[in-house]
Amino acid sequence: MTPHGLFSNWPPPSKEILKEWLDRQGIIRDDSLKIVDMEDGDGWRLISGRAMDIGELICSIPKTSILSHRTSSLPPLPPLPSSGSCNEGSMNSITILHLSLCLLHEFRLGERSPFYGYLQSLPRDIIGLPIFWDLPEVCDEDGKEAKKWLRGTGAERELRVREEQGLGLTDLHAFYSHYSSHLPPTSSHPESSPIQAFYHAFSLISTRAFMIDLYHLIALCPFADILNHHPTQPNTSLSSDDFVCHLCGSLKTCPEHDITNSQGIAYRLLHLIPRDIQRIEDEPQDTIELRVERPIVKKGEEVWNSYGDGLSDAKLLVEWGFLGDEYTGDGLVWDLEDLHLKGEGESEGYWELVDQALNDFTHQDSADDEDEEERILCGRNEQHPILLNLDQSGRISINIFSLLWLDQIRSRRKGEEDLKAEDLGLLVQAIEQIESIWKISIDEEYTDYDTLLIDDSVEVIQQVIDLLKKRVGRMYRSDLGEDELFKMRDDLSPSDKYQYMAMTLSINERVLINSTLNKWNDLLYFMIASS
Numbered sequence: 316m317t318p319h320g321l322f323s324n325w326p327p328p329s330k331e332i333l334k335e336w337l338d339r340q341g342i343i344r345d346d347s348l349k350i351v352d353m354e355d356g357d358g359w360r361l362i363s364g365r366a367m368d369i370g371e372l373i374c375s376i377p378k379t380s381i382l383s384h385r386t387s388s389l390p391p392l393p394p395l396p397s398s399g400s401c402n403e404g405s406m407n408s409i410t411i412l413h414l415s416l417c418l419l420h421e422f423r424l425g426e427r428s429p430f431y432g433y434l435q436s437l438p439r440d441i442i443g444l445p446i447f448w449d450l451p452e453v454c455d456e457d458g459k460e461a462k463k464w465l466r467g468t469g470a471e472r473e474l475r476v477r478e479e480q481g482l483g484l485t486d487l488h489a490f491y492s493h494y495s496s497h498l499p500p501t502s503s504h505p506e507s508s509p510i511q512a513f514y515h516a517f518s519l520i521s522t523r524a525f526m527i528d529l530y531h532l533i534a535l536c537p538f539a540d541i542l543n544h545h546p547t548q549p550n551t552s553l554s555s556d557d558f559v560c561h562l563c564g565s566l567k568t569c570p571e572h573d574i575t576n577s578q579g580i581a582y583r584l585l586h587l588i589p590r591d592i593q594r595i596e597d598e599p600q601d602t603i604e605l606r607v608e609r610p611i612v613k614k615g616e617e618v619w620n621s622y623g624d625g626l627s628d629a630k631l632l633v634e635w636g637f638l639g640d641e642y643t644g645d646g647l648v649w650d651l652e653d654l655h656l657k658g659e660g661e662s663e664g665y666w667e668l669v670d671q672a673l674n675d676f677t678h679q680d681s682a683d684d685e686d687e688e689e690r691i692l693c694g695r696n697e698q699h700p701i702l703l704n705l706d707q708s709g710r711i712s713i714n715i716f717s718l719l720w721l722d723q724i725r726s727r728r729k730g731e732e733d734l735k736a737e738d739l740g741l742l743v744q745a746i747e748q749i750e751s752i753w754k755i756s757i758d759e760e761y762t763d764y765d766t767l768l769i770d771d772s773v774e775v776i777q778q779v780i781d782l783l784k785k786r787v788g789r790m791y792r793s794d795l796g797e798d799e800l801f802k803m804r805d806d807l808s809p810s811d812k813y814q815y816m817a818m819t820l821s822i823n824e825r826v827l828i829n830s831t832l833n834k835w836n837d838l839l840y841f842m843i844a845s846s
């Protein structure tokens with residue numbers, strides 16, 4: 316049993332109690348939707364009893380029924396003694412930790428919580444997120460072994476990012492040791508709860524809370540949180556008007572807090588077309604909706620949500636505790652330190668140079684370009700233009716190549732000369748040249764190519780190869796081949812579920828890196844042999 320001390324007298328989760336509670340809250344659901352058990356018996360999912368077309372309503376949830384720090388009865392928190400810097404990351408972490416405390420408070424209230432009908436439906440054990448894998452009392456020996464397999468993977472990086480944002484295990488401890496005495500005693504919990512109770516609440520917030528609006532910030536959305544995530548073909552996503560009054564949460568113009576225009580409409584609504592403003596002003600209540608988007612829902616099949624676009628397996632594992640079956644996301648990501656460019660690459664001037672060179676250079680992914688998958692470099696990521704990654708198709712980002720190439724020019728000149736405008740022109744030529752040599756090498760047509768820039772490019776190719784080798788070399792049991800690893804994973808006992816996920820992630824990343832390494836080695840060999 317999970318040692319959090321919660322739910323000792325609670326009957327098992329009941330779908331009926333949940334449905335009655337949802338009805339009382341005015342949460343509207345399509346009649347054909349059915350809550351059923353997950354195939355492995357661990358949790359629930361949603362099935363549709365009929366085909367549903369695009370635009371049809373799956374559910375509508377009044378914001379009064381969501382569980383946020385605004386709707387919880389936990390008294391407002393006093394400030395942390397030293398909240399340090401108040402950047403976006405730390406605000407985000409405080410919001411998550413605060414809502415975890417609110418949820419724990421509601422659990423401690425038990426049947427006296429107005430959310431009881433919903434709370435009783437939630438998982439009773441701590442969700443085994445990787446942040447807890449080192450704790451045998453939460454994740455047994457399986458977690459400890461699994462943690463080793465995360466070494467060098469994207470999940471290790473995601474865990475580091477979470478720590479930098481103030482969501483590491485030590486942050487959970489610091490927050491809870493400061494605020495646990497702030498939890499009011501309840502009839503079933505007159506004493507403070509152990510840290511494991513806070514872990515449990517945190518694991519539920521990490522895996523189930525959604526961003527709602529400027530007033531509630533993040534919240535648990537009953538019923539909407541039954542939907543599982545589909546990485547590539549979700550049927551729906553949660554929609555909430557987030558531009559509410561941040562003081563009272565009103566979506567329609569609020570006479571008390573809003574600054575209005577001459578027609579009495581709040582400025583925060585003026586980005587909308589008049590028809591939508593009218594709809595908002597006339598609506599009796601503000602709701603969160605899930606509607607069928609693309610593709611349509613099929614009869615008898617699961618209705619899938621999207622927890623976010625392009626979420627990588629590493630992120631899904633760290634924040635939601637599972638792996639998707641399909642590869643999405645940015646692939647493998649490097650930092651400037653990994654490229655030994657921390658100093659230079661961090662300076663804006665350096666990125667400006669790369670930007671200047673690449674801005675006019677069209678090497679963006681385009682669906683109608685048949686050769687796209689055959690390239691050795693991938694274009695810049697629209698959302699993160701300075702991302703240093705290896706994409707899921709085994710292409711190194713043009714940013715990595717560019718930074719290494721400029722660095723190669725600088726080191727050839729031994730720092731005696733700054734980079735010049737002509738160098739940017741040469742960089743673009745080098746990119747085009749690498750692509751065309753790669754194409755010649757795979758087409759096996761031994762055509763002549765211009766050998767200008769070859770020496771520098773060969774150096775850069777060596778560095779890309781080193782970068783990839785180093786990444787695999789850092790992984791746990793990097794001495795083992797892919798076949799041995801697959802066998803080891805498939806021989807695991809069914810109870811070693813964390814090891815299974817961690818090994819799967821680690822093996823998938825190795826397969827991607829090794830296939831990319833083969834391509835760059837082939838390219839290097841071809842260039843040396845044909846020059």
Ligand SMILES: C[S@@+](CC[C@H](N)C(=O)[O-])C[C@H]1O[C@@H](n2cnc3c(N)ncnc32)[C@H](O)[C@@H]1O
Nearest residue numbers: 358359360522523540541542543544635636637
């Ligand atoms: C918002 S809840 C969804 C409801 C969940 N099935 C339940 O019964 O509690 C998110 C959790 O569901 C599970 N989940 C969601 N999508 C999944 C998927 N595609 N495959 C496996 N598990 C998934 C993960 O455990 C995740 O942390």
